[in-house]
Amino acid sequence: MHYMMGVRLNEDALPPDDEASFARVGAVNDEMKAQGVWVFGGGLLPSDSATVVRVANGSTTMTDGPFAETKEQLGGFWVIDVDDLDAALAWAEKAAEACEVPIEVRPFDGLA
Amino acid sequence: MDLTSVYRAEYGSCVATVTRLLGDIGLAEEAVQDAFAIAVTKWDVLPPNPGAWIVTTARNQAIDRLRRESTREARHAQALLLNRSDEPGEEVGPVRDDQLRLIFTCCHPALSPLAQTALTLRLLGGLEVPEIARAYLVPEATISQRIVRAKKKIRDAAIPYRVPGAAELPDRLPPVLTALYLIFNEGYAASTGTLLRTDLSHEAVRLARALADLMPDEPEVLGLLALLLLTEARRPARLGPDGELVTLAEQDRSLWNADLIAEGHELVRRCLRRDRPGPYQIQAAINAVHTDGAATDWTQVLALYDQLLQHTPTPIVALNRAVALAEVHGPEAALAAVEELDIPGYHLLPATRADLLARLGRADEAADAYDEAAALAGNDTERAFLLERRDRCTSCP
Numbered sequence: 205m206h207y208m209m210g211v212r213l214n215e216d217a218l219p220p221d222d223e224a225s226f227a228r229v230g231a232v233n234d235e236m237k238a239q240g241v242w243v244f245g246g247g248l249l250p251s252d253s254a255t256v257v258r259v260a261n262g263s264t265t266m267t268d269g270p271f272a273e274t275k276e277q278l279g280g281f282w283v284i285d286v287d288d289l290d291a292a293l294a295w296a297e298k299a300a301e302a303c304e305v306p307i308e309v310r311p312f313d314g315l316a
Numbered sequence: 317m318d319l320t321s322v323y324r325a326e327y328g329s330c331v332a333t334v335t336r337l338l339g340d341i342g343l344a345e346e347a348v349q350d351a352f353a354i355a356v357t358k359w360d361v362l363p364p365n366p367g368a369w370i371v372t373t374a375r376n377q378a379i380d381r382l383r384r385e386s387t388r389e390a391r392h393a394q395a396l397l398l399n400r401s402d403e404p405g406e407e408v409g410p411v412r413d414d415q416l417r418l419i420f421t422c423c424h425p426a427l428s429p430l431a432q433t434a435l436t437l438r439l440l441g442g443l444e445v446p447e448i449a450r451a452y453l454v455p456e457a458t459i460s461q462r463i464v465r466a467k468k469k470i471r472d473a474a475i476p477y478r479v480p481g482a483a484e485l486p487d488r489l490p491p492v493l494t495a496l497y498l499i500f501n502e503g504y505a506a507s508t509g510t511l512l513r514t515d516l517s518h519e520a521v522r523l524a525r526a527l528a529d530l531m532p533d534e535p536e537v538l539g540l541l542a543l544l545l546l547t548e549a550r551r552p553a554r555l556g557p558d559g560e561l562v563t564l565a566e567q568d569r570s571l572w573n574a575d576l577i578a579e580g581h582e583l584v585r586r587c588l589r590r591d592r593p594g595p596y597q598i599q600a601a602i603n604a605v606h607t608d609g610a611a612t613d614w615t616q617v618l619a620l621y622d623q624l625l626q627h628t629p630t631p632i633v634a635l636n637r638a639v640a641l642a643e644v645h646g647p648e649a650a651l652a653a654v655e656e657l658d659i660p661g662y663h664l665l666p667a668t669r670a671d672l673l674a675r676l677g678r679a680d681e682a683a684d685a686y687d688e689a690a691a692l693a694g695n696d697t698e699r700a701f702l703l704e705r706r707d708r709c710t711s712c713p
Contacts, residue, residue, distance in 0.1 A: 205474045288476040289426060290484070311473045 206243065206285050206312040207292040211303055213279030215250055219304050228302035232295075236284060241295065247280035279305070283312075319359070323352060326367045327442030332414035334374045335477060341421075341439065341467050347374035347381070367410045415440065416530045417477050419523070422466075423492040424475045431466040432495045433502075434459050441519045451502060451516050485534075493540050493596060496520050496527070500544050504551075514551075521548055528583075535590045539597030542583035546603035549576035561701040564606065577607045598624040614643035631657045635665055638672075647675040663692035667702055674709050683709045 219225065236242035251270040258265050270277060282299065286292050289311070296307040327348065334344035351373035355366075363369045422435040430452075437443045437451075445463065449456040469475065480488040503516030524541040531537045553567035562568075584604040587597045602620045606612050621637035634657055642650035651672040659665045670685035686706035693699040 288474040289424075290476050290480070293426070309473075313472075 205288060205292070206283060206315050207289075208308075208310050208312065209282040209284060209292070209296050209299055210308040210310070211247075211279040211281060211299075212306045212308055213277055214275050214305075215277050215279075216275050225302065225304065229299075232298050232302045235298070236282070236295065241284045241286050241291075243283040243285050245280070245282035248278060251277040319352075319356060322355075322362065322366050324442055326370055326410070327352075328418070328440035329410035329412070329415050330367055330370045330374060331439050332418040333371050333410040334378070335418060336411070336414050337371075337375055338378055339477075341418075341470060343378060343382075344374070345439070347378040350374065350377040350381075371410055412530060413479065415526060416479050419492055419527065420479055420488060421470060421475055421477050423495045424470070425488070425491050426473065426475060427466050427469065428462070429491075429495070429498070431462045432491060433498055434462050435466050436495050436523070437499065437516075437519065438463055440523060443519070447515075489534065489536065492527070493536060496524050496540060496544075497596075499523070500547075504547060517544075517548060517551075520544060535587045535592045536594040536596050538583050539587050539594060539600045542580045542587065542600035543596055543603060545576045545583070546580035546600060546607055549573040549580065549607060555697070559697065560704070561697050564612070569610070572607065580604060580607070593623065593627070595624060595628045598627065612643075614640055618644045631659045632662070635659065635662075635668055639668060642672060642675070647672040651676065661692060663689045663694070663698070663702075665689075666692065670702075670705065670709075674705070679709045682706075 233242065233245060236245075254270040256267045256269070256271060258267070282295075284292060284295055286295065289309070292309050292311075296309045300307040330348045330351070331341070331344050334347055335341050338344050338347065348370060351370045354373055354377070355370065419436060419440055422439055423432045427435070434448055434452075437448050438445065443451075445460045446456050449459040452459070497520070500517050500520035503514060503518070503520065521541075521544050524537075524544050528537050528541040549572050550564075550567065552573065553569070553571035554562060556562050580600065581604050584597070584600050587593075587600065598620055602617055602624070605616045605620065618637065618640040621633065621640050625633050625637055635654065638650045638653040638657075641653055651669065654665070654669050654672060657665060666685045667689035670682045670689055673679075673682035673685060683706050686702050686709065690699050690702040690706065693702060
Protein backbone atom coordinates (compact mmCIF):
# COMPACT_ATOMS: atom_id res chain seq x y z
CA MET A 205 0.00 0.00 0.00
CA HIS A 206 1.19 3.47 -0.84
CA TYR A 207 0.44 6.32 1.53
CA MET A 208 1.12 10.04 1.36
CA MET A 209 2.30 11.65 4.56
CA GLY A 210 1.57 15.35 4.21
CA VAL A 211 3.25 17.89 6.44
CA ARG A 212 0.70 20.43 7.64
CA LEU A 213 2.27 23.83 8.17
CA ASN A 214 0.82 26.96 9.68
CA GLU A 215 2.59 29.47 7.45
CA ASP A 216 1.98 32.28 9.93
CA ALA A 217 3.88 30.42 12.63
CA LEU A 218 6.57 28.30 11.03
CA PRO A 219 8.67 26.10 13.28
CA PRO A 220 12.34 27.14 13.44
CA ASP A 221 14.36 25.87 10.46
CA ASP A 222 17.31 24.84 12.57
CA GLU A 223 20.11 22.34 12.12
CA ALA A 224 18.62 20.03 14.71
CA SER A 225 15.29 19.64 12.93
CA PHE A 226 17.07 19.09 9.57
CA ALA A 227 19.11 16.38 11.20
CA ARG A 228 16.02 14.75 12.73
CA VAL A 229 14.13 14.71 9.41
CA GLY A 230 17.25 13.42 7.65
CA ALA A 231 17.47 10.58 10.14
CA VAL A 232 13.81 9.61 9.45
CA ASN A 233 14.52 9.65 5.70
CA ASP A 234 17.57 7.44 6.17
CA GLU A 235 15.58 5.00 8.28
CA MET A 236 12.79 4.86 5.68
CA LYS A 237 15.28 4.17 2.91
CA ALA A 238 17.11 1.55 4.95
CA GLN A 239 13.83 -0.29 5.52
CA GLY A 240 12.75 0.05 1.90
CA VAL A 241 9.58 2.05 2.54
CA TRP A 242 10.73 5.42 1.13
CA VAL A 243 9.31 6.13 -2.34
CA PHE A 244 9.60 9.89 -2.56
CA GLY A 245 9.71 12.89 -0.30
CA GLY A 246 10.60 16.52 -0.05
CA GLY A 247 9.82 19.92 1.41
CA LEU A 248 7.91 22.59 -0.52
CA LEU A 249 8.55 26.31 -0.78
CA PRO A 250 5.90 28.49 0.90
CA SER A 251 2.47 28.62 -0.76
CA ASP A 252 3.05 32.12 -2.18
CA SER A 253 5.27 30.37 -4.73
CA ALA A 254 2.29 28.34 -5.99
CA THR A 255 0.33 28.83 -9.23
CA VAL A 256 -3.07 27.28 -9.93
CA VAL A 257 -3.89 26.29 -13.51
CA ARG A 258 -7.53 25.86 -14.58
CA VAL A 259 -8.86 24.69 -17.91
CA ALA A 260 -12.52 25.37 -18.69
CA ASN A 261 -14.35 25.58 -22.02
CA GLY A 262 -11.08 25.24 -23.88
CA SER A 263 -9.39 28.22 -22.24
CA THR A 264 -6.70 28.16 -19.61
CA THR A 265 -6.38 30.55 -16.69
CA MET A 266 -3.48 30.84 -14.30
CA THR A 267 -3.81 32.34 -10.85
CA ASP A 268 -1.12 33.31 -8.43
CA GLY A 269 -1.13 31.54 -5.09
CA PRO A 270 -2.40 28.21 -3.70
CA PHE A 271 -5.89 26.60 -4.07
CA ALA A 272 -7.06 27.99 -0.79
CA GLU A 273 -5.74 31.05 0.99
CA THR A 274 -5.57 29.53 4.45
CA LYS A 275 -2.86 29.52 7.07
CA GLU A 276 -2.69 25.73 6.97
CA GLN A 277 -0.79 24.65 3.88
CA LEU A 278 0.98 21.55 2.62
CA GLY A 279 4.60 22.13 3.59
CA GLY A 280 6.03 18.94 2.11
CA PHE A 281 5.27 15.27 1.83
CA TRP A 282 6.51 11.75 1.71
CA VAL A 283 5.21 8.83 -0.31
CA ILE A 284 5.82 5.55 1.49
CA ASP A 285 5.12 1.94 0.61
CA VAL A 286 4.13 -0.17 3.62
CA ASP A 287 1.84 -3.12 4.43
CA ASP A 288 -1.02 -1.38 6.20
CA LEU A 289 -2.27 1.76 7.95
CA ASP A 290 -0.65 0.83 11.27
CA ALA A 291 2.77 0.78 9.63
CA ALA A 292 2.05 4.11 7.92
CA LEU A 293 0.90 5.65 11.20
CA ALA A 294 4.05 4.49 12.94
CA TRP A 295 6.15 6.31 10.32
CA ALA A 296 3.91 9.37 10.61
CA GLU A 297 4.57 9.40 14.33
CA LYS A 298 8.31 9.49 13.71
CA ALA A 299 7.91 12.17 11.05
CA ALA A 300 5.66 14.34 13.23
CA GLU A 301 8.16 14.09 16.06
CA ALA A 302 11.01 15.09 13.74
CA CYS A 303 9.15 18.00 12.05
CA GLU A 304 7.30 19.09 15.20
CA VAL A 305 4.13 19.64 13.13
CA PRO A 306 1.05 17.48 12.41
CA ILE A 307 1.22 14.89 9.62
CA GLU A 308 -1.78 13.83 7.55
CA VAL A 309 -1.72 10.22 6.34
CA ARG A 310 -3.73 9.38 3.22
CA PRO A 311 -3.84 6.18 1.23
CA PHE A 312 -3.35 6.39 -2.54
CA ASP A 313 -6.21 5.29 -4.74
CA GLY A 314 -3.89 3.13 -6.79
CA LEU A 315 -0.66 4.29 -8.43
CA ALA A 316 0.07 5.10 -12.09
CA MET B 317 -35.77 -23.41 18.39
CA ASP B 318 -34.86 -19.80 19.09
CA LEU B 319 -32.98 -18.52 16.07
CA THR B 320 -32.90 -14.96 17.43
CA SER B 321 -30.82 -15.95 20.44
CA VAL B 322 -28.50 -18.03 18.23
CA TYR B 323 -28.12 -15.01 15.99
CA ARG B 324 -27.29 -12.76 18.96
CA ALA B 325 -24.82 -15.22 20.42
CA GLU B 326 -23.07 -16.27 17.20
CA TYR B 327 -23.29 -13.31 14.82
CA GLY B 328 -20.21 -11.41 16.04
CA SER B 329 -17.89 -14.42 16.17
CA CYS B 330 -19.07 -15.63 12.75
CA VAL B 331 -18.54 -12.22 11.12
CA ALA B 332 -15.10 -12.06 12.74
CA THR B 333 -13.98 -15.42 11.38
CA VAL B 334 -15.50 -14.92 7.93
CA THR B 335 -13.80 -11.50 7.77
CA ARG B 336 -10.46 -13.25 8.17
CA LEU B 337 -11.39 -15.82 5.52
CA LEU B 338 -12.59 -13.20 3.01
CA GLY B 339 -10.34 -10.27 3.93
CA ASP B 340 -13.27 -7.86 3.80
CA ILE B 341 -15.79 -6.91 6.49
CA GLY B 342 -18.60 -5.96 4.07
CA LEU B 343 -18.41 -9.26 2.17
CA ALA B 344 -18.25 -11.16 5.46
CA GLU B 345 -21.39 -9.49 6.78
CA GLU B 346 -23.32 -10.29 3.60
CA ALA B 347 -22.16 -13.89 3.63
CA VAL B 348 -23.07 -14.40 7.29
CA GLN B 349 -26.49 -12.85 6.70
CA ASP B 350 -27.00 -15.16 3.71
CA ALA B 351 -26.05 -18.10 5.90
CA PHE B 352 -28.55 -17.14 8.61
CA ALA B 353 -31.23 -16.73 5.92
CA ILE B 354 -30.50 -20.28 4.77
CA ALA B 355 -30.54 -21.47 8.38
CA VAL B 356 -34.10 -20.16 8.75
CA THR B 357 -35.26 -22.50 6.00
CA LYS B 358 -33.01 -25.49 6.78
CA TRP B 359 -32.81 -25.80 10.55
CA ASP B 360 -35.59 -27.95 11.97
CA VAL B 361 -33.45 -28.66 14.98
CA LEU B 362 -30.35 -26.76 16.03
CA PRO B 363 -27.13 -28.26 14.59
CA PRO B 364 -24.61 -29.39 17.22
CA ASN B 365 -22.34 -26.42 16.51
CA PRO B 366 -24.43 -23.60 15.02
CA GLY B 367 -21.46 -21.22 14.74
CA ALA B 368 -19.45 -23.69 12.67
CA TRP B 369 -22.48 -24.36 10.45
CA ILE B 370 -22.93 -20.62 9.83
CA VAL B 371 -19.22 -20.01 9.11
CA THR B 372 -19.00 -22.95 6.70
CA THR B 373 -22.21 -21.96 4.93
CA ALA B 374 -21.15 -18.32 4.80
CA ARG B 375 -17.84 -19.26 3.24
CA ASN B 376 -19.49 -21.42 0.63
CA GLN B 377 -22.03 -18.70 -0.08
CA ALA B 378 -19.21 -16.20 -0.48
CA ILE B 379 -17.37 -18.47 -2.92
CA ASP B 380 -20.54 -18.81 -5.03
CA ARG B 381 -21.21 -15.11 -4.90
CA LEU B 382 -17.61 -14.22 -5.82
CA ARG B 383 -17.65 -16.60 -8.80
CA ARG B 384 -20.65 -14.70 -10.11
CA GLU B 385 -19.12 -11.26 -9.59
CA SER B 386 -16.05 -9.79 -11.12
CA THR B 387 -15.27 -6.61 -9.20
CA ARG B 388 -11.77 -5.93 -7.99
CA GLU B 389 -12.73 -6.63 -4.35
CA ALA B 390 -14.39 -9.88 -5.38
CA ARG B 391 -11.31 -11.06 -7.24
CA HIS B 392 -9.12 -10.12 -4.29
CA ALA B 393 -11.38 -11.99 -1.86
CA GLN B 394 -11.59 -14.97 -4.17
CA ALA B 395 -7.83 -15.12 -4.39
CA LEU B 396 -7.64 -15.07 -0.59
CA LEU B 397 -10.22 -17.83 -0.29
CA LEU B 398 -8.65 -20.08 -2.88
CA ASN B 399 -5.23 -19.73 -1.30
CA ARG B 400 -6.48 -21.21 1.96
CA SER B 401 -4.99 -24.62 2.62
CA ASP B 402 -8.15 -26.08 4.19
CA GLU B 403 -10.44 -28.10 1.97
CA PRO B 404 -13.53 -26.24 0.80
CA GLY B 405 -15.91 -28.93 2.03
CA GLU B 406 -14.41 -29.14 5.49
CA GLU B 407 -16.37 -27.51 8.30
CA VAL B 408 -14.65 -24.43 9.74
CA GLY B 409 -15.78 -22.92 13.00
CA PRO B 410 -15.47 -19.46 14.52
CA VAL B 411 -12.00 -18.83 15.93
CA ARG B 412 -11.98 -16.90 19.18
CA ASP B 413 -8.94 -14.78 18.26
CA ASP B 414 -10.87 -13.48 15.26
CA GLN B 415 -13.24 -11.63 17.59
CA LEU B 416 -10.28 -9.99 19.24
CA ARG B 417 -8.87 -8.98 15.85
CA LEU B 418 -12.22 -7.53 14.86
CA ILE B 419 -12.64 -5.49 18.03
CA PHE B 420 -9.21 -3.94 17.54
CA THR B 421 -10.12 -3.13 13.94
CA CYS B 422 -13.47 -1.61 14.96
CA CYS B 423 -11.83 0.49 17.68
CA HIS B 424 -8.88 1.62 15.60
CA PRO B 425 -7.85 5.15 16.62
CA ALA B 426 -8.10 6.21 12.94
CA LEU B 427 -11.92 5.92 13.30
CA SER B 428 -14.07 8.44 15.17
CA PRO B 429 -15.35 7.45 18.64
CA LEU B 430 -18.99 7.22 17.46
CA ALA B 431 -17.92 5.10 14.48
CA GLN B 432 -15.93 2.86 16.85
CA THR B 433 -18.86 2.20 19.16
CA ALA B 434 -21.42 1.88 16.34
CA LEU B 435 -19.21 -0.55 14.43
CA THR B 436 -18.47 -2.57 17.56
CA LEU B 437 -22.19 -2.88 18.35
CA ARG B 438 -23.05 -3.72 14.75
CA LEU B 439 -20.31 -6.24 13.98
CA LEU B 440 -19.57 -7.81 17.36
CA GLY B 441 -22.87 -7.27 19.11
CA GLY B 442 -24.99 -8.12 16.09
CA LEU B 443 -27.24 -5.12 16.79
CA GLU B 444 -29.16 -3.79 13.81
CA VAL B 445 -28.74 -0.17 12.69
CA PRO B 446 -32.19 0.89 14.02
CA GLU B 447 -31.35 -0.58 17.44
CA ILE B 448 -28.07 1.34 17.61
CA ALA B 449 -29.78 4.51 16.39
CA ARG B 450 -32.48 4.12 19.04
CA ALA B 451 -29.87 3.54 21.73
CA TYR B 452 -28.03 6.74 20.85
CA LEU B 453 -31.20 8.60 19.84
CA VAL B 454 -29.73 9.72 16.54
CA PRO B 455 -31.32 9.22 13.13
CA GLU B 456 -30.81 5.79 11.57
CA ALA B 457 -29.27 7.47 8.55
CA THR B 458 -26.52 8.94 10.76
CA ILE B 459 -25.57 5.57 12.21
CA SER B 460 -25.72 3.75 8.90
CA GLN B 461 -23.64 6.48 7.25
CA ARG B 462 -21.02 6.28 10.03
CA ILE B 463 -20.85 2.51 9.71
CA VAL B 464 -20.60 2.59 5.92
CA ARG B 465 -17.90 5.28 6.07
CA ALA B 466 -15.94 3.41 8.74
CA LYS B 467 -16.02 0.15 6.79
CA LYS B 468 -14.90 2.01 3.67
CA LYS B 469 -12.01 3.57 5.55
CA ILE B 470 -11.00 0.20 7.00
CA ARG B 471 -10.81 -1.18 3.46
CA ASP B 472 -9.40 1.87 1.62
CA ALA B 473 -6.79 2.87 4.16
CA ALA B 474 -5.90 -0.79 4.89
CA ILE B 475 -6.60 -0.71 8.61
CA PRO B 476 -5.16 -4.11 9.56
CA TYR B 477 -7.20 -7.00 10.85
CA ARG B 478 -5.00 -8.21 13.65
CA VAL B 479 -4.33 -7.94 17.33
CA PRO B 480 -1.66 -5.27 17.86
CA GLY B 481 1.75 -6.45 19.03
CA ALA B 482 2.92 -5.92 22.59
CA ALA B 483 4.72 -2.70 21.62
CA GLU B 484 1.57 -1.14 20.14
CA LEU B 485 -0.85 -2.46 22.75
CA PRO B 486 -0.42 0.40 25.26
CA ASP B 487 -1.73 2.81 22.58
CA ARG B 488 -4.30 0.50 21.06
CA LEU B 489 -5.98 -1.11 24.07
CA PRO B 490 -7.34 2.14 25.63
CA PRO B 491 -9.72 2.97 22.72
CA VAL B 492 -11.13 -0.58 22.91
CA LEU B 493 -11.70 -0.23 26.66
CA THR B 494 -13.14 3.25 26.16
CA ALA B 495 -15.59 2.01 23.52
CA LEU B 496 -16.84 -0.77 25.80
CA TYR B 497 -17.06 1.64 28.74
CA LEU B 498 -19.01 4.18 26.65
CA ILE B 499 -21.42 1.49 25.44
CA PHE B 500 -21.97 0.41 29.04
CA ASN B 501 -22.38 3.98 30.29
CA GLU B 502 -24.85 4.90 27.59
CA GLY B 503 -26.90 1.96 28.85
CA TYR B 504 -26.42 2.91 32.49
CA ALA B 505 -27.00 6.66 32.45
CA ALA B 506 -28.44 7.47 29.06
CA SER B 507 -27.62 10.88 27.68
CA THR B 508 -31.28 11.43 26.76
CA GLY B 509 -34.67 9.90 27.48
CA THR B 510 -35.03 7.64 30.49
CA LEU B 511 -32.12 6.59 32.66
CA LEU B 512 -31.46 2.95 31.88
CA ARG B 513 -30.97 1.20 28.56
CA THR B 514 -30.34 -2.27 29.79
CA ASP B 515 -29.66 -3.84 26.40
CA LEU B 516 -26.58 -1.67 25.79
CA SER B 517 -25.17 -2.39 29.24
CA HIS B 518 -25.66 -6.11 28.81
CA GLU B 519 -23.91 -6.02 25.43
CA ALA B 520 -20.96 -4.12 26.93
CA VAL B 521 -20.68 -6.65 29.77
CA ARG B 522 -20.81 -9.52 27.27
CA LEU B 523 -18.06 -7.98 25.13
CA ALA B 524 -15.93 -7.11 28.18
CA ARG B 525 -16.25 -10.71 29.36
CA ALA B 526 -15.15 -11.92 25.92
CA LEU B 527 -12.20 -9.51 25.98
CA ALA B 528 -11.18 -10.64 29.49
CA ASP B 529 -11.42 -14.23 28.33
CA LEU B 530 -9.18 -13.48 25.36
CA MET B 531 -6.67 -11.26 27.21
CA PRO B 532 -6.58 -12.67 30.75
CA ASP B 533 -3.12 -11.19 31.38
CA GLU B 534 -4.09 -7.55 30.81
CA PRO B 535 -5.01 -6.15 34.22
CA GLU B 536 -6.84 -3.14 32.76
CA VAL B 537 -9.13 -5.49 30.81
CA LEU B 538 -9.94 -7.34 34.04
CA GLY B 539 -10.34 -3.96 35.75
CA LEU B 540 -12.86 -2.80 33.15
CA LEU B 541 -14.85 -6.03 33.46
CA ALA B 542 -14.85 -5.75 37.27
CA LEU B 543 -15.95 -2.11 37.05
CA LEU B 544 -18.84 -2.98 34.74
CA LEU B 545 -19.94 -5.97 36.86
CA LEU B 546 -19.85 -4.06 40.14
CA THR B 547 -21.80 -1.17 38.61
CA GLU B 548 -24.26 -3.49 36.89
CA ALA B 549 -24.78 -5.36 40.18
CA ARG B 550 -26.36 -2.27 41.75
CA ARG B 551 -28.77 -1.65 38.88
CA PRO B 552 -31.82 -3.34 40.52
CA ALA B 553 -31.58 -0.88 43.44
CA ARG B 554 -30.92 2.22 41.41
CA LEU B 555 -34.52 3.09 40.64
CA GLY B 556 -37.37 3.26 43.16
CA PRO B 557 -40.89 1.90 42.67
CA ASP B 558 -41.95 4.95 40.65
CA GLY B 559 -38.85 4.96 38.47
CA GLU B 560 -37.15 7.61 40.57
CA LEU B 561 -33.38 7.71 41.14
CA VAL B 562 -32.18 6.24 44.47
CA THR B 563 -28.77 7.43 45.69
CA LEU B 564 -26.10 4.92 46.69
CA ALA B 565 -26.54 5.68 50.41
CA GLU B 566 -30.30 5.09 50.21
CA GLN B 567 -30.21 1.96 48.06
CA ASP B 568 -31.62 -1.30 49.40
CA ARG B 569 -28.47 -3.42 49.36
CA SER B 570 -30.47 -6.63 49.47
CA LEU B 571 -31.52 -5.88 45.88
CA TRP B 572 -27.94 -5.89 44.65
CA ASN B 573 -26.86 -8.86 42.53
CA ALA B 574 -24.64 -10.89 44.88
CA ASP B 575 -23.22 -13.11 42.11
CA LEU B 576 -21.99 -10.17 40.04
CA ILE B 577 -20.51 -8.55 43.18
CA ALA B 578 -18.67 -11.75 44.10
CA GLU B 579 -17.32 -12.05 40.54
CA GLY B 580 -16.28 -8.37 40.52
CA HIS B 581 -14.53 -8.66 43.90
CA GLU B 582 -12.62 -11.74 42.72
CA LEU B 583 -11.44 -9.83 39.63
CA VAL B 584 -10.33 -6.87 41.76
CA ARG B 585 -8.33 -9.25 43.96
CA ARG B 586 -6.71 -10.73 40.85
CA CYS B 587 -5.77 -7.21 39.72
CA LEU B 588 -4.31 -6.38 43.13
CA ARG B 589 -2.12 -9.49 42.98
CA ARG B 590 -0.74 -8.37 39.62
CA ASP B 591 0.08 -4.96 41.05
CA ARG B 592 0.03 -3.04 37.73
CA PRO B 593 -2.66 -0.48 38.61
CA GLY B 594 -4.45 1.57 35.99
CA PRO B 595 -7.53 3.78 35.83
CA TYR B 596 -10.10 1.01 35.25
CA GLN B 597 -8.66 -1.16 38.01
CA ILE B 598 -8.75 1.74 40.46
CA GLN B 599 -12.34 2.57 39.55
CA ALA B 600 -13.19 -1.11 39.98
CA ALA B 601 -11.52 -1.05 43.41
CA ILE B 602 -13.62 2.01 44.36
CA ASN B 603 -16.75 0.12 43.37
CA ALA B 604 -15.53 -2.92 45.28
CA VAL B 605 -15.35 -0.77 48.42
CA HIS B 606 -18.87 0.55 47.74
CA THR B 607 -20.18 -2.99 47.49
CA ASP B 608 -18.28 -4.43 50.46
CA GLY B 609 -20.17 -4.94 53.74
CA ALA B 610 -23.09 -2.91 55.01
CA ALA B 611 -21.76 0.60 54.29
CA THR B 612 -19.07 2.31 52.24
CA ASP B 613 -15.67 2.85 53.86
CA TRP B 614 -15.14 6.39 52.59
CA THR B 615 -11.55 6.69 53.88
CA GLN B 616 -10.59 3.86 51.51
CA VAL B 617 -12.58 5.42 48.69
CA LEU B 618 -10.84 8.75 49.19
CA ALA B 619 -7.41 7.08 49.14
CA LEU B 620 -8.32 5.33 45.89
CA TYR B 621 -9.53 8.59 44.33
CA ASP B 622 -6.20 10.19 45.30
CA GLN B 623 -4.50 7.35 43.41
CA LEU B 624 -6.89 7.68 40.45
CA LEU B 625 -6.27 11.42 40.25
CA GLN B 626 -2.55 10.69 39.81
CA HIS B 627 -3.29 8.38 36.87
CA THR B 628 -6.03 10.52 35.30
CA PRO B 629 -5.84 14.12 36.53
CA THR B 630 -9.17 15.21 35.01
CA PRO B 631 -11.73 17.56 36.59
CA ILE B 632 -14.35 14.77 36.57
CA VAL B 633 -12.12 12.55 38.71
CA ALA B 634 -11.45 15.57 40.98
CA LEU B 635 -15.23 16.06 41.29
CA ASN B 636 -15.79 12.43 42.27
CA ARG B 637 -12.94 12.69 44.73
CA ALA B 638 -14.67 15.72 46.29
CA VAL B 639 -17.75 13.55 46.98
CA ALA B 640 -15.54 11.19 48.99
CA LEU B 641 -13.80 14.16 50.60
CA ALA B 642 -17.17 15.40 51.91
CA GLU B 643 -17.77 12.06 53.63
CA VAL B 644 -14.33 11.97 55.25
CA HIS B 645 -13.53 15.64 55.99
CA GLY B 646 -16.97 17.26 55.76
CA PRO B 647 -18.88 19.30 53.17
CA GLU B 648 -16.89 22.51 53.70
CA ALA B 649 -13.59 21.00 52.56
CA ALA B 650 -15.37 19.34 49.62
CA LEU B 651 -17.08 22.56 48.57
CA ALA B 652 -13.72 24.35 48.47
CA ALA B 653 -12.40 21.61 46.17
CA VAL B 654 -15.50 21.69 43.95
CA GLU B 655 -15.41 25.45 43.55
CA GLU B 656 -11.99 25.22 41.91
CA LEU B 657 -13.41 23.05 39.12
CA ASP B 658 -14.77 24.07 35.76
CA ILE B 659 -16.51 21.40 33.65
CA PRO B 660 -18.71 23.23 31.11
CA GLY B 661 -22.03 21.51 30.42
CA TYR B 662 -21.53 18.73 33.00
CA HIS B 663 -24.64 18.57 35.20
CA LEU B 664 -22.99 16.64 38.03
CA LEU B 665 -20.74 19.61 38.90
CA PRO B 666 -23.61 21.93 39.96
CA ALA B 667 -25.47 18.88 41.34
CA THR B 668 -22.56 18.07 43.66
CA ARG B 669 -22.17 21.73 44.63
CA ALA B 670 -25.89 21.88 45.36
CA ASP B 671 -25.74 18.84 47.62
CA LEU B 672 -22.77 20.27 49.56
CA LEU B 673 -24.43 23.70 49.91
CA ALA B 674 -27.62 22.04 51.17
CA ARG B 675 -25.64 20.09 53.77
CA LEU B 676 -24.03 23.37 54.88
CA GLY B 677 -27.50 24.89 55.34
CA ARG B 678 -27.06 27.37 52.46
CA ALA B 679 -30.50 26.55 51.03
CA ASP B 680 -30.92 29.43 48.56
CA GLU B 681 -27.55 28.85 46.90
CA ALA B 682 -28.26 25.11 46.87
CA ALA B 683 -31.61 25.64 45.13
CA ASP B 684 -29.94 27.75 42.43
CA ALA B 685 -27.29 25.10 41.88
CA TYR B 686 -29.97 22.37 41.63
CA ASP B 687 -31.75 24.45 39.00
CA GLU B 688 -28.51 24.84 37.07
CA ALA B 689 -27.89 21.08 37.27
CA ALA B 690 -31.46 20.19 36.21
CA ALA B 691 -31.15 22.44 33.17
CA LEU B 692 -28.02 20.53 32.08
CA ALA B 693 -29.21 16.98 32.89
CA GLY B 694 -29.75 14.86 29.80
CA ASN B 695 -32.27 12.26 30.95
CA ASP B 696 -35.66 12.77 32.59
CA THR B 697 -34.94 10.55 35.59
CA GLU B 698 -31.96 12.58 36.72
CA ARG B 699 -33.75 15.86 36.02
CA ALA B 700 -36.73 14.80 38.17
CA PHE B 701 -34.35 13.78 40.96
CA LEU B 702 -32.55 17.14 40.92
CA LEU B 703 -35.78 19.15 40.89
CA GLU B 704 -37.15 17.10 43.78
CA ARG B 705 -33.97 17.87 45.77
CA ARG B 706 -34.32 21.54 44.87
CA ASP B 707 -37.86 21.54 46.28
CA ARG B 708 -36.64 20.00 49.51
CA CYS B 709 -34.19 22.94 49.91
CA THR B 710 -36.82 25.59 49.39
CA SER B 711 -39.49 23.96 51.56
CA CYS B 712 -37.39 23.48 54.71
CA PRO B 713 -34.76 26.20 54.87
